[in-house]
Amino acid sequence: MRNGYNEGRPRLSKDGSTTDQRLLDNRGQPGWTHSDPWRVLKIQAEFVEGFNDLADLGPAISVFGSARTPSTSPDYELAAKVGSALAQAGFAVITGGGPGAMEAANRGAIEAGGASVGLGIELPWEDRLNDYVNLPLHFRYFFVRKTMFVKYSQGYIVMPGGVGTLDELFEAMTLVQTQKITRFPIVLMGVRHWQGLIDWMRGTMQADGRIGPHDLDMLTLTDDIDEAVALMVRAREERQP
Numbered sequence: 001m002r003n004g005y006n007e008g009r010p011r012l013s014k015d016g017s018t019t020d021q022r023l024l025d026n027r028g029q030p031g032w033t034h035s036d037p038w039r040v041l042k043i044q045a046e047f048v049e050g051f052n053d054l055a056d057l058g059p060a061i062s063v064f065g066s067a068r069t070p071s072t073s074p075d076y077e078l079a080a081k082v083g084s085a086l087a088q089a090g091f092a093v094i095t096g097g098g099p100g101a102m103e104a105a106n107r108g109a110i111e112a113g114g115a116s117v118g119l120g121i122e123l124p125w126e127d128r129l130n131d132y133v134n135l136p137l138h139f140r141y142f143f144v145r146k147t148m149f150v151k152y153s154q155g156y157i158v159m160p161g162g163v164g165t166l167d168e169l170f171e172a173m174t175l176v177q178t179q180k181i182t183r184f185p186i187v188l189m190g191v192r193h194w195q196g197l198i199d200w201m202r203g204t205m206q207a208d209g210r211i212g213p214h215d216l217d218m219l220t221l222t223d224d225i226d227e228a229v230a231l232m233v234r235a236r237e238e239r240q241p
């Protein structure tokens, strides 16, 4: 499956730092104050390349989940089946292009003959895209990459995950809550993993009035792949003019 799609990925600089570190982790150093304005051009170029590469992708769903999900685990199998089911329903599958649940969803998509997108991110340990991506993109800036997930997806499926997955989930929830994105289903798969979080959000956040009484309605919690894909298909139909 390997086809040279890691060739275009950014190389780390000589000191081993990432581009995001150089932008964000040099607080108060005057040298950076003067070079930061020029960085905007690189950021702009990354947006332009991303928009260009994904413009003709067609309907797509992003699948998020732990980079640490072992290939032997039921969560991996579930993510692979989700990737396949989405591809069979005519969706491209977008992931972070990494290992674990991302690899599983890409693998399922590619094995079902679908478009399998990996939005890779430059990391300090020079990670590479998984072997099941047929449309690779490489990003240096996390926030540019995150824009691509939202802009080119019609919905999110969120598998069990850690901090990165939570970040992606809560960003989407914030964008829906503030109506920056509409008609955007968010499905949490893996009831065992997510139930405690939902219970806390309902019992504490909602009970204390930190979120609205209907905010949690934007989430669907299920282990049922057919239900998850049907939600995405319905949202796609509603989008059609």
Ligand SMILES: C/C(=C\CNc1ncnc2c1ncn2[C@@H]1O[C@H](COP(=O)(O)O)[C@@H](O)[C@H]1O)CO
Pocket (backbone or CB within 6 Å): 063, 064, 065, 066, 067, 068, 095, 096, 097, 098, 099, 102, 120, 121, 123, 127, 160, 161, 162, 163, 164, 165, 166, 168
């Ligand atoms: C941690 C390891 C590898 C990290 N490689 C990643 N490659 C691409 N995308 C990633 C990676 N790690 C996190 N992400 C993004 O966050 C989500 C997963 O984060 P979590 O903390 O594991 O839940 C995922 O959806 C990606 O978009 C070791 O092999």
